[in-house]
Amino acid sequence: MSDWKQECVNGTATFGVTCPFCGYGIYPRILAETIESNYKRHYLVQCSSKGDDCRKHFFVTRERDYSLSTHTKIAFKTTVFPMELLNGYRIKDEIPSDIRQDYAEANNCKKIEAYRACVSMCRRTLQNALIDKGADKKKRLIDQIDAVIKDEQLRGIAHSTRIIGNWGAHEQDDELKDVDWEKASATLDFTWSILDYIYVQPLKLKKIRDSISGKEEDDSE
Ligand SMILES: [Zn+2]
Numbered sequence: 001m002s003d004w005k006q007e008c009v010n011g012t013a014t015f016g017v018t019c020p021f022c023g024y025g026i027y028p029r030i031l032a033e034t035i036e037s038n039y040k041r042h043y044l045v046q047c048s049s050k051g052d053d054c055r056k057h058f059f060v061t062r063e064r065d066y067s068l069s070t071h072t073k074i075a076f077k078t079t080v081f082p083m084e085l086l087n088g089y090r091i092k093d094e095i096p097s098d099i100r101q102d103y104a105e106a107n108n109c110k111k112i113e114a115y116r117a118c119v120s121m122c123r124r125t126l127q128n129a130l131i132d133k134g135a136d137k138k139k140r141l142i143d144q145i146d147a148v149i150k151d152e153q154l155r156g157i158a159h160s161t162r163i164i165g166n167w168g169a170h171e172q173d174d175e176l177k178d179v180d181w182e183k184a185s186a187t188l189d190f191t192w193s194i195l196d197y198i199y200v201q202p203l204k205l206k207k208i209r210d211s212i213s214g215k216e217e218d219d220s221e
Contacts, residue, residue: 004038004074007062012048015062015076019047020084022054031057039064058082083111095199099128103195106188115184116168122191123165126158129198154197161190 007014008030018025028045035041040063047054059081068075085108088101095103106121127141135144145158164187167179 004041004064007041007043008033013043013045013060015078017045017060017078017080018084019049019054019056020058020080020082021056022047022049023084023087023090024049024054028060085111092200094203095129095195096132099125099132099195102128103191106191110181110184110188113181115179115181118168118184119161119164119179119187120168122161122187123169125191126161126165126194129195133198149194149197151197154194157190158194161187161194 005014011029013028013030016025016027019028024047026048028043029048030043030045032044033041040061043060043062045058045060047056047058061079061081063077063079065075065077086104088097088104091100091104093100102121102125106118106125109115109118109121123141127144130141130144130148131137133148135148139147141162142159145155145162149155149158164179164183
């Protein structure tokens with residue numbers, strides 16, 4: 001038999017998962033287990049989150065991952081069904097709620113392989129963030145980007161997001177076919193860089209500045 005350890009102690013799993021319903025990281029209660037092979041097991045589990053008393057049932061598959069295993073440690077790939085979707089409330093709250101929801105939706109579109117919808121949502125996220133930061137609502141996205149984003153490299157990233165997002169939004173001959181996993185992933189990363197630059201970094205910087213401003217005199221040498 002395999003060297004796979006028992007993964008259940010007193011009814012509770014020894015591995016952690018994120019509940020697809022309430023979003024809490026938990027050690028689920030194991031209700032049933034089937035062993036497919038020495039390398040793969042399936043569990044029917046119940047959420048054990050005390051946060052909002054979720055108690056929902058879902059499935060977990062655990063598979064040995066040889067690319068990550070070493071001779072001292074067995075690594076696993078853990079998959080949860082139904083798939084966990086990203087909730088906007090779990091994204092940094094420095095970002096306005098509407099924009100977080102748009103970004104979460106873009107993420108979820110990628111997870112279900114809706115790549116065109118993903119890049120369209122990225123474009124929308126970008127545009128709403130720019131309007132929130134003072135861009136003229138009536139102008140085109142191309143001009144809104146130039147008006148708000150001063151950093152040259154980031155402006156290039158924003159324009160790429162705009163261009164790929166357009167492929168998703170408008171029917172344009174065969175270019176639609178070009179939005180694949182790779183482009184959707186890159187566009188999501190680009191969108192996050194822009195949200196990070198617009199919302200997250202300025203607050204982080206302010207916090208650090210506030211915390212060192214009182215000590216400046218001591219450190220002047
Ligand atoms: Zn739950």
